Amino acid sequence: MSLQSVSIGRKENMEKVIEVRGLVKRFGDKAAVNGVDLDVYKGEMFAFLGPNGAGKTTTVRVLSTLTGFDEGTVIVDGHDIKKHPDEAKTRIGVIQQHISLDKDLTVWENMMQHTMYHKIPKSERQSRIDELVEYVGLGEYTDYMVSDLSGGWKKRVSIVCALLHKPKILFLDEPTAGLDIQARRMLWDLIRRLNMDGTTTFLTTHYIEEAEALCHRVGIINKGRIIAMGTPQELTDRIVKVAVEYFDSSGVTKYNYFKDRESANAYATTLTAQDRVVIRKTSLEDCFVELTGTTVGGM
Numbered sequence: 001m002s003l004q005s006v007s008i009g010r011k012e013n014m015e016k017v018i019e020v021r022g023l024v025k026r027f028g029d030k031a032a033v034n035g036v037d038l039d040v041y042k043g044e045m046f047a048f049l050g051p052n053g054a055g056k057t058t059t060v061r062v063l064s065t066l067t068g069f070d071e072g073t074v075i076v077d078g079h080d081i082k083k084h085p086d087e088a089k090t091r092i093g094v095i096q097q098h099i100s101l102d103k104d105l106t107v108w109e110n111m112m113q114h115t116m117y118h119k120i121p122k123s124e125r126q127s128r129i130d131e132l133v134e135y136v137g138l139g140e141y142t143d144y145m146v147s148d149l150s151g152g153w154k155k156r157v158s159i160v161c162a163l164l165h166k167p168k169i170l171f172l173d174e175p176t177a178g179l180d181i182q183a184r185r186m187l188w189d190l191i192r193r194l195n196m197d198g199t200t201t202f203l204t205t206h207y208i209e210e211a212e213a214l215c216h217r218v219g220i221i222n223k224g225r226i227i228a229m230g231t232p233q234e235l236t237d238r239i240v241k242v243a244v245e246y247f248d249s250s251g252v253t254k255y256n257y258f259k260d261r262e263s264a265n266a267y268a269t270t271l272t273a274q275d276r277v278v279i280r281k282t283s284l285e286d287c288f289v290e291l292t293g294t295t296v297g298g299m
């Protein structure tokens, strides 16, 4: 089943659906988002990758009109969100980092509430719910209380709620955080399918492998600024090819990068016998470490 027209990849169609220029969002004196410029293209699967406190959620909340901002412009599907927030809102679905469902209602009741919130005509409400319930495989759970569902199924309910008004752009703020590997992979399949069926997808993540597995393009964000942008391959290629990773005698992980295996091997021989050494190809994580000086989950 396809929810929307067939997907068009970024390379074939460079129509911008999100344009952000000079975005600043402050909390008191502190800029959580500090001058972000960003384009997202129709049909694209884009990810924000960044450590805790980088500004991912704040950016998503601004772009999805859940909160205001201090400077800059944001255009969503041709609509300036400051001037025409209601036009922008109809184009956007958002799955927030923390589940925003009503736990005291059933799955179906939550979905029905969302159809009312989005002013979907009464005659269409049930059929929209049915279509999406089937799409995400929630069939047997519609009468469950939300509080009785596991994290992965709650996320699916959130996805249905976010899609009921047929948005063109779906924001997913850390969609798989805290889920076990099986639930994460099932959600990846669903997110991939949604994107292939035509929904432009903007997700945030801590998980490098999630950005690599799902996304056409990744923006690395740190301290409110985008510090690198490109395909996972382009980002990985920014740094040299071979990584020497080792745990030093105090248990701290260290990374060093080399242009070839020979120089990596030569460096590895200088390490002490107690160091546990791994020599491997560089990855997106290395790019992240090199740029931010921290691992993604690091503080």
Ligand SMILES: Nc1ncnc2c1ncn2[C@@H]1O[C@H](COP(=O)(O)OP(=O)(O)OP(=O)(O)O)[C@@H](O)[C@H]1O
Residues within 6 Å of the ligand: 027, 031, 032, 050, 051, 052, 053, 054, 055, 056, 057, 058, 059, 097
């Ligand atoms: N409502 C708020 N009031 C004050 N400061 C805030 C508020 N929301 C976020 N911040 C601050 O803004 C910065 C960016 O936070 P944000 O939640 O956007 O980061 P994040 O990248 O989503 O982090 P995480 O990976 O932990 O979800 C942090 O320093 C945070 O403490």
Ligand SMILES: [Mg+2]
Residues within 6 Å of the ligand: 056, 057, 058, 097, 173, 174
């Ligand atoms: Mg966040």
